[in-house]
Amino acid sequence: MSAPIRVLICDDHPLVLEGIRSVLETYAHIEVTAAVGSAEAALAESAKIAPDVVMMDINMPNLSGLDAIELFRERFPKARLLMLSMHDSREYISTAVMYGASGYILKDVSTDEIVAAIEAVAAGGTYFSSGVADALLERRHRNEAAMPLTTREQAVLLLLARGKSNKDVAADLDISVRTVETHRKNIKKKLGIATTAGLTRYVIDNGLMGTEG
Numbered sequence: 001m002s003a004p005i006r007v008l009i010c011d012d013h014p015l016v017l018e019g020i021r022s023v024l025e026t027y028a029h030i031e032v033t034a035a036v037g038s039a040e041a042a043l044a045e046s047a048k049i050a051p052d053v054v055m056m057d058i059n060m061p062n063l064s065g066l067d068a069i070e071l072f073r074e075r076f077p078k079a080r081l082l083m084l085s086m087h088d089s090r091e092y093i094s095t096a097v098m099y100g101a102s103g104y105i106l107k108d109v110s111t112d113e114i115v116a117a118i119e120a121v122a123a124g125g126t127y128f129s130s131g132v133a134d135a136l137l138e139r140r141h142r143n144e145a146a147m148p149l150t151t152r153e154q155a156v157l158l159l160l161a162r163g164k165s166n167k168d169v170a171a172d173l174d175i176s177v178r179t180v181e182t183h184r185k186n187i188k189k190k191l192g193i194a195t196t197a198g199l200t201r202y203v204i205d206n207g208l209m210g211t212e213g
Helices: 014-024 039-048 065-075 090-099 111-122 132-145 151-161 166-173 177-191 196-205
Strands: 005-010 030-036 053-057 080-085 103-106
Touching (some): 005 039, 005 111, 014 030, 014 111, 039 053, 053 111, 065 080, 080 111, 151 177, 151 196, 177 196
Parallel strands (some): 005 053, 080 103
């Protein structure tokens, strides 16, 4: 018999936290290692018992679930992040995936769907609440068809959207800083966007996360 899937639950709403925990504890192949109310506590607990899956609320005080994704990716690269939310906002979903989450489910889904999501991400796959994945894929395909940028410009855009400097982008893509500056100018001109914040918003709004791999 294979080892149970170790799951850490993180939500600042006690009722939600206990509700999910009590449900998951009825499944023999799932072991709840901890149920905590903040992202900071989730990081601390993960250092003690490395979870296979971290189920984390997106909207939390102090350190949000979205910001915590990057910290988990850095410190616990083997842990799979499954985001919990009341919102089916494409922006939240896109950002979560861009930061490294493996799944995104709504808090009102059935118990069966929560378990299916845990099993899917634990096995190395991805999972999105019903309808969410279709909406994202449809938008990505639509925008790829109308994408005005070259492949190289898209690569530069994604790095700039992640907050990298011209120098960092040049090092990552093995091109000169001057070439990056030229690409940046062309990208802004083609898209009609003047700021880096605007470029980041464009990447999220157009579902371009994950296209660089």
